[in-house]
Amino acid sequence: MPARLLVFLCLAVSAAAQNRFTPGLRPFVTVDAPTVALDHVRIIDGSGAPPLEDRTIVIAAGKIASIQPSTATVPAGSQRLDLTGHTVIPGLVGMHEHLFYPSGEGIPIYSEEAFSFPRLYLASGVTTARTGGSLEPYTDFNLKRLIDSARMPGPKLHITGPYLEGAGAFTAQMHELTGPEDAARTVDYWAAEGVTSFKAYMNITRAELQAAVQAAHRHGIKVTGHLCSIGFREAAEIGIDNLEHGLLVDTEFHPGKQPDNCPAQGVTRAEMAHLDIASAPVQATIASLVEHHVAITSTLAVFEAFDGSRPPLEQRFLDVLSPQGAESYLAARSRAAGGANSPYPALLKKELEFESAFVKAGGLLMSGADPTGNGGAMAGFADQRNLELLVEGGFTPVEAIQIATANGARFLGEEDRIGTVSVGKQADLVVIAGNPAARIADIRNVTLVFKDGAGYDPAKLLESVRGAVPFH
Numbered sequence: 001m002p003a004r005l006l007v008f009l010c011l012a013v014s015a016a017a018q019n020r021f022t023p024g025l026r027p028f029v030t031v032d033a034p035t036v037a038l039d040h041v042r043i044i045d046g047s048g049a050p051p052l053e054d055r056t057i058v059i060a061a062g063k064i065a066s067i068q069p070s071t072a073t074v075p076a077g078s079q080r081l082d083l084t085g086h087t088v089i090p091g092l093v094g095m096h097e098h099l100f101y102p103s104g105e106g107i108p109i110y111s112e113e114a115f116s117f118p119r120l121y122l123a124s125g126v127t128t129a130r131t132g133g134s135l136e137p138y139t140d141f142n143l144k145r146l147i148d149s150a151r152m153p154g155p156k157l158h159i160t161g162p163y164l165e166g167a168g169a170f171t172a173q174m175h176e177l178t179g180p181e182d183a184a185r186t187v188d189y190w191a192a193e194g195v196t197s198f199k200a201y202m203n204i205t206r207a208e209l210q211a212a213v214q215a216a217h218r219h220g221i222k223v224t225g226h227l228c229s230i231g232f233r234e235a236a237e238i239g240i241d242n243l244e245h246g247l248l249v250d251t252e253f254h255p256g257k258q259p260d261n262c263p264a265q266g267v268t269r270a271e272m273a274h275l276d277i278a279s280a281p282v283q284a285t286i287a288s289l290v291e292h293h294v295a296i297t298s299t300l301a302v303f304e305a306f307d308g309s310r311p312p313l314e315q316r317f318l319d320v321l322s323p324q325g326a327e328s329y330l331a332a333r334s335r336a337a338g339g340a341n342s343p344y345p346a347l348l349k350k351e352l353e354f355e356s357a358f359v360k361a362g363g364l365l366m367s368g369a370d371p372t373g374n375g376g377a378m379a380g381f382a383d384q385r386n387l388e389l390l391v392e393g394g395f396t397p398v399e400a401i402q403i404a405t406a407n408g409a410r411f412l413g414e415e416d417r418i419g420t421v422s423v424g425k426q427a428d429l430v431v432i433a434g435n436p437a438a439r440i441a442d443i444r445n446v447t448l449v450f451k452d453g454a455g456y457d458p459a460k461l462l463e464s465v466r467g468a469v470p471f472h
């Protein structure tokens with residue numbers, strides 16, 4: 001009997017300590033009342049509309065219940081937060097996220113950041129993340145399950161299948177397709193496993209892409225691509241839904257371009273810097289993408305990392321790296337700094353011009369971190385940096401926020417639930433100290449992140465991943 005009594009006591013204790021969050025989540029959730037009022041906030045709602053000043057947002061049952069002038073009354077018993085001097089934007093919808101990061105020292109092997117990256121995204125205000133290619137799809141699925149069942153902090157994940165890569169993969173972590181049948185078979189298998197998107201990669205052939213797109217569309221799944229062997233217009237005609245990175249990876253303007261062949265990147269990059277965005281061929285590509293409803297994902301931060309004159313070195317970035325990780329990253333940074341002839345400053349400018357022209361032509365531009373490259377684009381931090389770079393390229397802060405929120409929600413078919421600060425939507429909100437409409441760099445000053453109405457403390461999330469990257 002004593003043993004049974006002990007079991008009973010343990011169960012009673014654990015039941016008493018249980019709120020709706022498990023021990024894995026509880027330390028990070030600092031606001032969790034049935035009704036919460038965010039008082040005196042500026043709202044940049046994600047729709048592209050001008051900011052609203054001095055509003056009160058009431059959150060109830062995980063949703064946005066009302067948005068009113070701060071003089072209005074709120075339901076009795078609400079937990080009230082005086083957020084004077086703060087801005088609320090929708091949770092970011094990161095459209096090129098990964099759950100892996102370069103393992104370091106230039107070795108083309110990536111470590112799954114199953115522990116740290118979900119926390120980094122959430123702490124940075126990313127409440128929804130579509131992965132842009134997966135190296136460990138089963139791990140990604142399991143993380144999604146842990147997050148969705150409130151056992152682990154992280155964004156709402158939309159999982160991509162393994163890369164659809166052709167022969168010539170640069171990392172041993174990718175399967176190389178053997179032809180169109182293999183492409184269709186791979187898509188069918190992973191669609192059945194539950195992935196909700198696919199990403200085609202650099203060496204895929206047109207026949208493989210066509211087979212993959214047809215199979216994916218049969219399952220109601222969209223395909224994106226970081227292509228090289230296939231130009232943007234060819235891909236649009238094949239029926240791809242989304243292209244990653246933009247002009248800088250479009251090889252169709254390369255004079256020696258052979259069909260189904262990825263040309264040497266160095267040559268392409270040098271030529272890209274001289275490409276005239278207003279010229280007829282580039283304009284024709286933009287028109288074709290818009291006509292075929294192909295969205296583009298802006299990933300400026302990962303390109304910027306190759307420009308040695310920037311980005312600013314941030315302490316918070318170094319804080320999440322292990323000592324070896326920091327050493328490896330700082331070495332990559334100084335290698336990038338070496339080249340006075342580096343094409344990257346000009347390329348970054350060119351890419352910004354292209355993205356601006358694409359949006360002016362009616363294209364759907366989205367945003368993502370892509371924490372790969374030389375390690376300079378960190379999960380979450382690079383999502384924020386992308387907004388700063390979009391503004392540098394001429395978008396207004398309000399437009400940049402729309403690109404990083406509502407546009408991604410629209411592409412995912414989730415615009416009725418997320419993507420803007422609107423009554424009835426899920427309370428996925430980022431609270432920022434300052435005013436990103438006036439100073440976009442304030443986007444880094446996240447003080448609270450709401451996901452489905454629960455308020456997470458970004459400082460606690462970041463503290464929990466100190467020194468974690470790239471080992472977990």
Ligand SMILES: [Zn+2]
Nearest residue numbers: 132133370372
């Ligand atoms: Zn990527």
